[in-house]
Amino acid sequence: MRISVSNVDKRFSVRGREVNALNKASLEVRDAEFLTLLGPSGCGKSTLLQIIAGLEPATGGKVSFEGRRTASGPVTTMVWQRYALFPWRTIKHNVAFGCEMRGMPRGERMARAQHFIENVGLIGFEEAFPHELSGGMQQRVALARALCNDPEILLMDEPLAALDAQTRTVMQVELLRIWDQYKKTVVYVTHSIDEAVLLGDRIAIMSARPGRIKEVIPVTLPRPRTLDMLTTPEFHKLADHAWNSIKEEFDVAYGASKEGQSQ
Numbered sequence: 001m002r003i004s005v006s007n008v009d010k011r012f013s014v015r016g017r018e019v020n021a022l023n024k025a026s027l028e029v030r031d032a033e034f035l036t037l038l039g040p041s042g043c044g045k046s047t048l049l050q051i052i053a054g055l056e057p058a059t060g061g062k063v064s065f066e067g068r069r070t071a072s073g074p075v076t077t078m079v080w081q082r083y084a085l086f087p088w089r090t091i092k093h094n095v096a097f098g099c100e101m102r103g104m105p106r107g108e109r110m111a112r113a114q115h116f117i118e119n120v121g122l123i124g125f126e127e128a129f130p131h132e133l134s135g136g137m138q139q140r141v142a143l144a145r146a147l148c149n150d151p152e153i154l155l156m157d158e159p160l161a162a163l164d165a166q167t168r169t170v171m172q173v174e175l176l177r178i179w180d181q182y183k184k185t186v187v188y189v190t191h192s193i194d195e196a197v198l199l200g201d202r203i204a205i206m207s208a209r210p211g212r213i214k215e216v217i218p219v220t221l222p223r224p225r226t227l228d229m230l231t232t233p234e235f236h237k238l239a240d241h242a243w244n245s246i247k248e249e250f251d252v253a254y255g256a257s258k259e260g261q262s263q
């Protein structure tokens with residue numbers, strides 16, 4: 001599913017003060033593309049994801065899907081940094097949640113949930129509760145739940161940020177493997193440049209707040225991606241490119257916050 005974000009503005013009004021979160025953000029996401037989104041903290045990445053998901057209205061501009069501005073929008077699913085699982089539901093009932101909400105018959109949704117539980121490597125944990133699982137396992141459940149919902153678009157907001165470095169690497173590889181199977185359109189927010197390069201077909205770099213898309217970098221690495229690629233000159237070249245682009249924005253963001261302090 002193709003996504004077009006054109007000239008999207010977002011202003012929040014907080015206790016009489018206006019916060020300009022996005023200013024003319026424009027972005028094209030191709031069908032079945034894995035697009036990674038990098039930008040300094042507070043530049044509006046999560047806000048942009050929520051506008052695409054239809055969870056927040058834009059103040060200006062528009063978002064369309066497949067060139068159309070649909071009233072109901074496509075089926076999107078969010079995966080958050082904190083896994084946002086229901087603590088009182090077992091793993092299989094967490095994974096089946098979306099299908100249950102859509103009224104899928106019990107037998108069908110439980111079979112579907114089982115399929116995705118197997119796919120993310122959690123066989124044997126169907127009856128467990130979230131608190132009995134490690135962080136990495138909980139994030140697998142969140143991913144299985146998102147996929148089980150069969151979304152047209154998968155929006156991921158720093159989904160691996162809460163994990164330790166090793167688990168995170170394992171999950172990156174898992175995510176690549178799973179995405180390869182389902183080829184959903186993905187918009188994936190991360191603070192890790194390496195992750196953005198390793199996972200993405202293209203990397204969109206956002207400016208400091210108010211956020212707009214300042215540059216889109218095509219990732220020229222072949223697929224399937226492997227961890228061996230992390231040490232190749234091509235990988236370093238791409239990571240350097242992204243870092244140089246984002247560094248300017250960190251300077252702006254940091255300068256702005258210092259100004260704020262001196263007022």
Ligand SMILES: Nc1ncnc2c1ncn2[C@@H]1O[C@H](COP(=O)(O)OP(=O)(O)OP(=O)(O)O)[C@@H](O)[C@H]1O
Pocket residue numbers: 012013014019020021039040041042043044045046047048209
């Ligand atoms: N619901 C809200 N009400 C008021 N202001 C908000 C709201 N959500 C976000 N903002 C403001 O909009 C700006 C962008 O926030 P957003 O969460 O989108 O940034 P981000 O790029 O996701 O940051 P991070 O990398 O730290 O997650 C910030 O200044 C934030 O304070």
Ligand SMILES: [Mg+2]
Pocket residue numbers: 045046047157
């Ligand atoms: Mg955020």
